[in-house]
Amino acid sequence: MQYFRSKKVDDSLNSISIVCLNSYPIFNTTVSGCIGGMETRAALFGRELLITNRWMVRFLVNDYGQSSKTVHDGITFDIYQPIHTRASLNVNPRFTRRKWFPALNLDRRDLYLLWQLPIMAIFRLFPAWFLTIFWRRRRSEVVCCFGNNGTSAQVIADCRRLGIPTVLCIASDEDLSSDYVEDNYSLNDYNTPKWMSHFSLEMADHVLVQTESQLRTLKSRFNRHGELVRNPVKISETDMKGWGKHDERETILWIGRTDMFHKRPLLFLELAKRCPDLPFVMIVNNTNDTMFTDISTKCPPNLTIVDYVPHKEIWDYYRRARVFVSTSASGYEGFPNTFLQCAVTGVPMASLEVDPEGIFSQKNCGLLSGGSMDKLESDVRFLWSDEVHAQRYTKLFYKYTLEHHSLGRQVDRFEKLLQKVIDAPLRTPMLPWWKMPFQRFVRRLEI
Numbered sequence: 364m365q366y367f368r369s370k371k372v373d374d375s376l377n378s379i380s381i382v383c384l385n386s387y388p389i390f391n392t393t394v395s396g397c398i399g400g401m402e403t404r405a406a407l408f409g410r411e412l413l414i415t416n417r418w419m420v421r422f423l424v425n426d427y428g429q430s431s432k433t434v435h436d437g438i439t440f441d442i443y444q445p446i447h448t449r450a451s452l453n454v455n456p457r458f459t460r461r462k463w464f465p466a467l468n469l470d471r472r473d474l475y476l477l478w479q480l481p482i483m484a485i486f487r488l489f490p491a492w493f494l495t496i497f498w499r500r501r502r503s504e505v506v507c508c509f510g511n512n513g514t515s516a517q518v519i520a521d522c523r524r525l526g527i528p529t530v531l532c533i534a535s536d537e538d539l540s541s542d543y544v545e546d547n548y549s550l551n552d553y554n555t556p557k558w559m560s561h562f563s564l565e566m567a568d569h570v571l572v573q574t575e576s577q578l579r580t581l582k583s584r585f586n587r588h589g590e591l592v593r594n595p596v597k598i599s600e601t602d603m604k605g606w607g608k609h610d611e612r613e614t615i616l617w618i619g620r621t622d623m624f625h626k627r628p629l630l631f632l633e634l635a636k637r638c639p640d641l642p643f644v645m646i647v648n649n650t651n652d653t654m655f656t657d658i659s660t661k662c663p664p665n666l667t668i669v670d671y672v673p674h675k676e677i678w679d680y681y682r683r684a685r686v687f688v689s690t691s692a693s694g695y696e697g698f699p700n701t702f703l704q705c706a707v708t709g710v711p712m713a714s715l716e717v718d719p720e721g722i723f724s725q726k727n728c729g730l731l732s733g734g735s736m737d738k739l740e741s742d743v744r745f746l747w748s749d750e751v752h753a754q755r756y757t758k759l760f761y762k763y764t765l766e767h768h769s770l771g772r773q774v775d776r777f778e779k780l781l782q783k784v785i786d787a788p789l790r791t792p793m794l795p796w797w798k799m800p801f802q803r804f805v806r807r808l809e810i
Contacts, residue, residue: 378419379781380503381409382518383510384443387424389674390435394427397620397648398674400594400700401534405509407595411774413437418778421503423518443514444497447486450479490803491794495524504785505530508563511538516559519567520804526793528784531567533589535697537625539564539580545806552624561585562804568790571780573697574720590780595773596703598765603758606709609750612685614644614667615743616710618677618701619691621647621654628658630690630715630736635666637740641747646672646680681708685753686746688739689714698768706764711753713742728760 383405388396390406405422412418413436423443433440442448453472486493498506498521506522507530508515519529533539540551543564547557564570564581570589572578581589615638619626628647635643643666649655655670662668672680681687687705693716702719705712712729715736723731730746732739746753799805 376419378503380421380506382423382508384425401509403700450482454479454483489800491800495521510534511560511563513555513559516563524794528568530569531563533572537695569784592777593768594698595770596768597770598707602707614642614684615686616644616684617688618646621651625695627690636663684710687712691717706760709757711746711756715739729756
């Protein structure tokens with residue numbers, strides 16, 4: 364059955380809305396924020412689609428103090444659900460305290476309550492009517508959500524009301540966790556209710572994955588057929604000419620966030636302590652103040668901690684690195700963007716556990732430690748001192764990346780799949796405004 368879908372905004376162009384809330388600092392370098400592989404991936408796809416002159420591109424982002432609607436390099440940026448979000452940030456904490464009194468702080472935020480409380484009540488009572496206003500004013504032919512998180516679940520639910528097709532872009536292996544089931548109300552490591560992650564996987568019209576293993580997992584766990592679009596990177600056949608000499612590179616590099624369930628920065632500190640004769644650099648996004656303080660307190664003298672690097676400057680750190688180390692836990696990563704950046708800049712890699720697409724165990728693109736810190740130390744020392752083998756690994760991975768992850772090839776595949784989404788019937792029917800107005804998340808079986 365062919366269901367109603369959104370109308371074309373401009374007959375000469377396709378239109379896409381990309382939901383990636385933390386991506387704004389990539390485009391506006393005057394603001395800072397936590398940028399990871401997911402944000403980099405979304406930005407690459409958005410920019411390249413715009414360059415084709417076949418797409419109108421809009422990003423939905425967090426509030427960084429910018430106006431509700433801004434334009435950078437031809438791309439429109441809207442703050443996602445600004446009225447609801449700003450009201451929530453003021454109202455919700457007052458109702459989640461164990462000791463609610465005093466409710467007032469005697470500042471201007473208390474005055475805002477005069478309109479925020481009624482707004483929140485209306486949105487909560489009639490989510491199907493009021494939360495969809497945001498999308499009615501910003502109609503696109505397709506909406507792409509990057510990462511399986513609470514925001515993606517909200518967007519997929521709201522767009523379904525209006526007949527706007529949605530695409531869920533898987534960002535990591537955890538996005539396909541086996542405990543994402545309909546009745547699981549516990550939170551995942553990123554504080555998203557697991558039933559919401561299941562809702563996204565069930566209700567999105569299309570799902571895009573990064574790796575072959577994710578494709579198989581999507582089918583076996585959720586009975587969904589996905590489309591493979593690999594993580595892209597700007598790479599060319601001339602990049603090798605710009606690689607610095609092995610003995611002129613001066614650091615062992617780690618990049619990640621302050622979390623112990625995924626990136627595990629304390630393991631890199633342990634590695635630095637095991638190798639007091641080698642220089643280490645850690646670029647860490649501070650997403651947890653307690654963990655960042657712990658890292659800073661335990662930092663050995665041969666380790667330099669950098670808490671923030673602008674997106675455009677990150678390449679300088681790769682070019683100065685002689686070895687790149689990953690301490691990430693298996694089961695979380697997709698295909699790390701940091702690995703691809705190593706391929707472009709010629710940095711040999713040592714991974715504690717993560718082995719996406721078998722690049723270490725099967726394709727000899729670096730060294731895999733199998734979870735052993737002793738072997739990781741040995742691997743790092745080997746790559747640091749043995750130029751011949753280090754270059755062999757980097758060249759193999761460079762060729763692999765050039766063949767499988769080049770930006771042009773992946774953007775071309777991404778665009779073809781988007782056109783397929785636009786031309787195809789909706790997988791799930793539109794929910795008119797008069798059906799279930801008190802529920803935001805409605806599954807197919809509830810229609």
